[in-house]
Amino acid sequence: MKTCSFLLRVLGLCLFLQFGCAPAGSIIEEGDDPAFERGRSYLKVGREAEALDEFLSVTRRITQAPKSHLEAGRLLLTLSDRKDPVAAIYHFRRFLLLQPSARESPMVEQLIVTAEREIIRKLPGEPYENYLESIDLKDENDRLRREIADLQARLGSPLAPVVPIPDEVVQSQANDAPKTKARSAYPDSYVVQPGDSLYAISKKIYGDASHIDAIYSANRDSLKSKNSLKVGQTLRLPSPR
Numbered sequence: 001m002k003t004c005s006f007l008l009r010v011l012g013l014c015l016f017l018q019f020g021c022a023p024a025g026s027i028i029e030e031g032d033d034p035a036f037e038r039g040r041s042y043l044k045v046g047r048e049a050e051a052l053d054e055f056l057s058v059t060r061r062i063t064q065a066p067k068s069h070l071e072a073g074r075l076l077l078t079l080s081d082r083k084d085p086v087a088a089i090y091h092f093r094r095f096l097l098l099q100p101s102a103r104e105s106p107m108v109e110q111l112i113v114t115a116e117r118e119i120i121r122k123l124p125g126e127p128y129e130n131y132l133e134s135i136d137l138k139d140e141n142d143r144l145r146r147e148i149a150d151l152q153a154r155l156g157s158p159l160a161p162v163v164p165i166p167d168e169v170v171q172s173q174a175n176d177a178p179k180t181k182a183r184s185a186y187p188d189s190y191v192v193q194p195g196d197s198l199y200a201i202s203k204k205i206y207g208d209a210s211h212i213d214a215i216y217s218a219n220r221d222s223l224k225s226k227n228s229l230k231v232g233q234t235l236r237l238p239s240p241r
Contacts, residue, residue, distance in 0.1 A: 036065075038051075048078075052076070052082060056068075066095045069095040070091070070108065073091030074111070103230065191235075198226050
């Protein structure tokens with residue numbers, strides 16, 4: 001009798017350790033969630049409204065779901081019958097919070113700006129109409145400047161006219177700071193802009209395309225290839241030989 005009671009207690013302890021101490025629920029990864037896979041499948045066949053519902057369901061159930069937040073935000077910004085820029089901004093910011101260093105982060109930040117403009121455009125009375133027009137003009141101007149700079153670089157033309165400094169100005173500056181060492185005319189670093197390539201950067205900084213290999217060699221630790229530039233990335237610039 002005592003042996004039977006002892007065995008029952010041991011069996012009860014084993015059951016407690018197996019089930020009583022287990023987590024209340026297993027943690028599901030975003031990629032393993034069936035709704036996430038259904039959302040991706042719907043996107044492939046153009047069923048974006050159904051895909052949005054699936055991605056939203058993932059974000060409600062799984063805390064770490066950056067890809068679903070990104071897709072949900074993008075769809076909420078592009079679907080005409082489901083457009084909700086406020087909700088889109090929420091999902092974009094959740095993505096940046098979960099994956100701040102992702103390669104999509106610069107694009108997501110720009111999407112947030114686009115969503116904010118959509119909100120401003122819908123304000124009654126259009127109080128910021130002139131402000132939005134000025135932003136649009138600035139964006140268009142920046143785009144044209146980049147296109148012109150790239151065209152000049154491809155043609156081998158200087159990117160900006162060189163304005164000669166009068167001799168008296170040079171002498172005055174030398175007299176004001178006689179102990180100051182002469183600084184190189186070339187910067188030590190460069191922040192990659194949209195549309196940049198090593199070819200364009202070499203033309204922009206040095207005036208010709210002969211420094212592509214030198215720039216790449218100086219940044220081998222951050223560049224997988226000569227075509228792997230990322231917008232916002234800071235490159236080290238070698239001194240010209």
